[in-house]
Amino acid sequence: MSTSFTELRFAKPSLRMRLGEWIISKKPSEFGDAEKVRTEVPNRKLPQDAPMPENFHRKFTVEDWEAEGQKVVTVHPKAGKGEWHIIYFHGGGYFMPMFKEHWPLIEAMVYATGASVSVPLYDVIPEASYHRANAQADAVYEKIAAEWGDDKMALCGDSAGGNMTLALALQRRDAGKSLPARLIPFSPWLDMDMKDPAAKDVQEKDIMLNIEAIRVLGEWWAGDRGVDNPVASPLYCDPAGLPPIAIFQGRHDVFLPDARSFAAKANAAGVPTKLYEYDGGPHVYMALTFTRESKDTLRLVKQFLDNG
Template sequence: MLYLHGGAYVNPLVRAHWSIIGAVINATGATVTVPLYALAPKNDYRAGTALIDDVFESIVSTQNGDKVIVMGDSAGGNAALTLALRRRDDGLSLPDQLILLAPWLDLSSKDPAMRELEQGDIMLSVKGLRECGKMWAGDVPPSSPYMSPLYADLRGMPPMSIFQGDRDIFVIDARKFAAKARKAGVEVDYQEYQGGFHVFMGVTFLPESKDVFRRVKEATASDLKLGSKS
């Protein structure tokens, strides 16, 4: 497994990320690689995605028939999706599966419905997200498909599991993205948790978090036969 951490593309790994990674290892027994990719504002997407691409290719080249799964939270979920989009469009092998925890799907965060939920979100703000998205995108429009998978053609993408809380402003785009991916023929397991804040899985002892890791275990152990769709 390749794990890509969140932090709006401006913040490094924190303890909650390591808690998630540890819970995933305990649940699945997977070998997990965690790249420390370059961040904004010192860098834009070019340095970060170059490292992610190289690390994924090195994993694929030594997999010996094992499944290769890419997992990410928040901005890391964005990075997981854009990695798969680049490889699909370049005619390269894809991850066997994507596992996305509260993924950041639109770097421009332009859906006005996000503003309506903002007051109840204890972690994210639309204004801050937009600034971080601009820094990461650099000279590319933040809403372009390779920056914001919500606007990408999703045909041919690998199976996905998406775990999302409903007290997170990203839930607006997550619902739309799951529906769009299914319409494109992608196998999607979308699970939404009532009262879940942004990347609540980082608090690993919560009942909802334990359910997420149980489902991750089932999904990764089922030879890509994902759980029930909702």
């Protein structure tokens, strides 16, 4: 697919990307079986966030704080606070906490952008609801914005975190509150119900996500809002008034069709939006930080912060 607002970054995936995809394919996926999700998640023991690597305290300046009862970890460059502040919402289908694979991505992001990065360790389903998560996300934003100002703030996140990135911006816009200067969704979950039939064409290439399992999680997370509510499913929002958006999306990911649809919709609404696609990229490919594609993504994030 080629449009004025989409860009395929490389003609073919790198060898390291292929290797990373193969490694992921050998691990059981938390999102690969709808029946398992439906029966096991409601009765499970609450999983814990993966601990931050100990060497972060040597490499960076780290702050631990709380907002609305939610723990937040802020990672500053060792040289001092960055020019930009990124709030990063981790993925996990809204039912998994911070994965250990997220921490190397945070490390690479701080090094590549020079930004300070705050990571809210938000509550997940079924122990939590979107009501609480929304309030927590907004409280984090308010506290950071009070110190940094909106014009040097960006929201970023992968998968469900990409959903939260857009949802928070939409809620703040609708409430007449200030907005960040940039939105950076990674492999975002844009439709809780995965209605686009084109997603099925990508399913056989996706080694992580099962459409039916995603729908189960989406119904739980949307709750009494319903899956078509624009804040639950930003694909159905009116994007007008949102800040500039850069979307990063792998082509071996069932979220690809919705990313394309949202980028087109945002551009039509007058929101400067760019969709960067990576051939062979699995879901949240940028977490494969040893790949050319991940490094390229973070270079583009830095460019987007600096130049819009």
